[in-house]
Structures are given as structure tokens and as C-alpha cells.
Amino acid sequence: MALVLAGCGSSSGSGAKAVANEVPETLRVALLPDENASDVIKNNEPLRQYLEDELGVEVELVVTTDYSSMIEAMARGRLELGYFGPLSYVLAQEKSDIEPFAAMQDVEGEAPTYRAVIVGNPDVIKNLDDIAGKTVAWGDPASTSSHLIPKAMLVEQADLIVDEGNYQEQHVGAHDAVALAVQNGNAEAGGLSKPIYERLVEEGIIDPAKVAVIAESEPYPNYPWTMQASLPEDFKEQVRNAFLELDVTEVLEPFGATGFEPITDEDYDVVRELAPLLDIDLADFQ
Template sequence: MNRRQVLAAAFAVGMMAAASPAIADKSNPDTLRVALLPDENASTLIQNAQPLKEYLQVALGKDIEIVVTTDYSSMIEAMRFGRIEVAYFGPFSYVLAKTKAAEIEPFAVGVEKGKPNYQSILLANAEGPVKELKDVEGRPFAFGDQASTSSHLAPRAHLARNGLIGETHYKVVHLGKHDAVARAVAAGQVPAGALSEQIYRTLVEGGKIDPSKVRQLALSDPIPNYPMTMQGYLAPELKDAIKKAILELNDPEILKLFRVEGFAPATDKDYDVLRDMAKVLDLNIAKM
């Protein structure tokens, strides 16, 4: 072996040695970043997630950082580029994330009232012009984030199945968060809108929305509940530990954060129903 070959071999060995710790850290990091869906105020979510943080630190023996991104798209990008390891996605935002980062793995789904699914609620202002679904035509209709399942995809598909196509039969308005939709409808700022029924009930129970100010127009078809996901490149033993910690979670205070009574196993196939909804709306998921 000549001098040039020796130097090349030494350089290659050095590069491998330098890269190994980074690879190890990525698959089994000292700190796990756990992202929660930004469907409400970030500071409130982080504060309410402290019991979850403490539980996971004990269960996994790692530091836990709770992350709340600015919106659904930034959460998808954070997962795509490895800036978070575990994420509690909305069903449709998970489907979108999966198209951009195929290695993402859903492993648990929230169960509420014995079911791993929920619905969107379509609301109208109680004193406004929308008395039933057909009255949406020719008027604004408020959705949350574009990547939201229960505040965009499912109710928009429900409207489409009832002959109401966005931007053809009504004006599409995006307000970002579920609570913003409920407040805007209750205040009469928009005549109608849609959000997660679970979040709506929580807002009513918390005194943040006066139910007398709105009327229920419809409920969407059942939607598979929010999936808990993780990066596929994590070490197998770490993935098993994360899955076990979530599936065995039974602390009512922590479960309240997710608006569920427990978690059940989940797979990617469970979310094919959302891909079908996207087809109804002629949405190209890969380009969203």
C-alpha cells in the first residue's frame, strides 16, 4: 500500500469514527423530544404536559423535552428532518407527514368511550343565517389548520358529499386553531365552521364557549383517533420501551391531556380512510 492509499484509508477510518457517535445518538439519544399537536395555546399545552414529561422520564430513563410547534406544517417538517423523535399527530397531519418521511411509525391510538375514533362537529352561529347545512352555500365557512383532520379534511369532505364544494359553493376561511373556529362562530365573525367535537366539548366544559351561541349542523363520519408516532430509525429496544410506556399509560391526569381514556396499538393501515377522504376532495397529498 503506497502513502496515498494509507492516508486515504486513515481518513476513511477517522470519518467512520467521527460519524459513529452521531449515529448512536440519533438512534438512542439522551434527550427525547416529544411533540404535541399545536391545536391550542402552546404555553397551556406545555404546562399541562408536565405530568407526561415526568412519567416518560421515569419510564424511559431519559430526559424529555416537550415540543409544541407553531403549526401543523412545522410539526411535519420537524419530524421529517429529525428534530423530534416522538409526535402526537392529528390523523391527517400524520398522513401528510408519512408521505414526506416514510420511516415515521404510528404505534398507538387514543381510545375514548371505548372507541379509537372521533368526529368533527359542524357549527353555525345561533343567530346567523345558516340554519341547516344547505345554507352554507354562498357564505364563508371556517376551518382550522389546512393539515387538520377534524377541523378541515373531514368536515370539508362531509360538505362535499352534501354537494357543497369549497371555493365553488362557499368561501373557505382558515383560522388556524380549533378554538379560534369555535370563538369566531360563537361571536358571529363567520356564520359557520368546523372543529373537533372533543375540543368543542372541552371548550364548553371549560366555560370558553357558550353553547347557546352556536347550533350543531352535523357530525362528520368517524375519524381514526390521533396517532402517537415515532421515528423509525430509533433503536429497537428504545422503540419497544416507548411503545410500552404509552400503551400502559393509565394516569387520568396525563390521559386528560390527550382527551382519551387510554391507548391501543395502531398501524398505518388504520389511516387509509383519510386517504380516501382526500380522494373525495381531489387532494394530491404528496404535493401538500
């Protein structure tokens, strides 16, 4: 079993796209570093075993040091499959020839969507307006639900713009680190994925009396599974089927999913539309 916790190395050139491939001897599958990397790998061992059985190739789980490293690794062809957040997918798609093919469904029969939340110290933050002048913790800059969506919510719902000095911000990396920053008093508010927040509360890591939900976003298309477009068509069909037909509890449990549903690039236009609101140039984002 091969496990990687790294930035996936470096090479000359920038934004290189993968050339046509045969079926790889080892399928490199990247998972987002949105929580503790060793936990992500441990929790997804059933996924690795499932994919090896279904696809007939060795599978290597990869957790990069941050979102940007994962985007770059995909662009340079060092990954065959990647589980991106919506924004990191859009950023990766700018640099790579990749295809989204499945998104997590957390409630059977419902659309594959999820929500972000803005959380805060309930003794200090009662509503979004109270965030004015306070410190807000975000996750990775390329995160959808722990940066892009909640930051847009502050603009749209409370007219709070960080570049105008309405509040201070800090990037702490992972979703769990955002909640802990609020709980430990290092920030008065923060943004993260609603499913991750709920899991942190359920596991007793976060005390809802110290970190409460202040606001919840509209639903957005869920995290997409993507693959290199240059993979052989019959193998890509195998990969799609492996995810869309997946019903193994041990594999789905770490995702909090009931299954995976088909998704297309167009589903993420709603994420692209948020970028101008925050003056983000997707092509130049670092």
C-alpha cells in the same frame, strides 16, 4: 425542563429522513398546535414527567408554530416522537420514515376513534344547506377534524364546494379559534374536533346558544402517536409500552382519554381516501 414553542428551525435540503439513531439523550416529543401553545405545554407537564420516569431519558416537549412546521421537523429528524392528527400524520408519513403505534381511546372498551363536527350560528345556520353563500372557518389546512373531514362533509352531504364559489373559507389556525370565530360573528360556520368543542363548552369558553353543532361526522381513527422508525427496536418497545400501559389520570386528562390503544398505518387509509375528494395531492401538500 426544556420547552419549545417554535417552528423547529431550518436547514438545507427538503424532505430529509432521519438516519439510524441510538437512544437519544433528550427525547423530543411534539404535540399538535391545535389549541393555545402555552396551554398545551402546561397541560402536558405530567406527560413529560411520566415519560422521563418510564424511559430514563430527558424529555423535551415541543409545540411548533403550525402543522406544517411539525411535519417538516419530523421529516428532518428534529423530533423523535410526534402526536399528529390523522391527516397531518398521513402528510408526515409521505415525507418521513415514521411509525404510528398508539391512538387515544376516549371510552374504555371502545375503538380509538373520534368525530368532527360542523358548528354554526344557530340563528343563521339550521342545516348544512344553509352554509351556502356563507363564511366557514377552518383550522390549520393540515388538520383532519377542523378542515379535511368537515370540508368533505359539505361536499358529500350538501354538494357545497368552496372552489366552485358555494361558500367562502378562512383558516384561523387552531380548533378553539374556529369556535371563537363563529361565536364572535367572524364566520357563520366552522369545523373542529368534537371532543375539543365539548371541552370548550364545558369550560365556558364557548356558548352553545351561539355556537351549535349542525352536523357530526362518522368516526375516524383517532390522533396517532408516532415515532422515528430508525430508533433502536428495544427503545421503541419501551415507548410503546409506556403509552399502551399508561393509566395515570393526570397524564390522560389533557387528552380526554381513558388510555391508548395500538394503531397501524393501514388504519389511516380512510383518511387518505378523502384527499382525492378535495383534490388534495398528499405528496405535494404544503
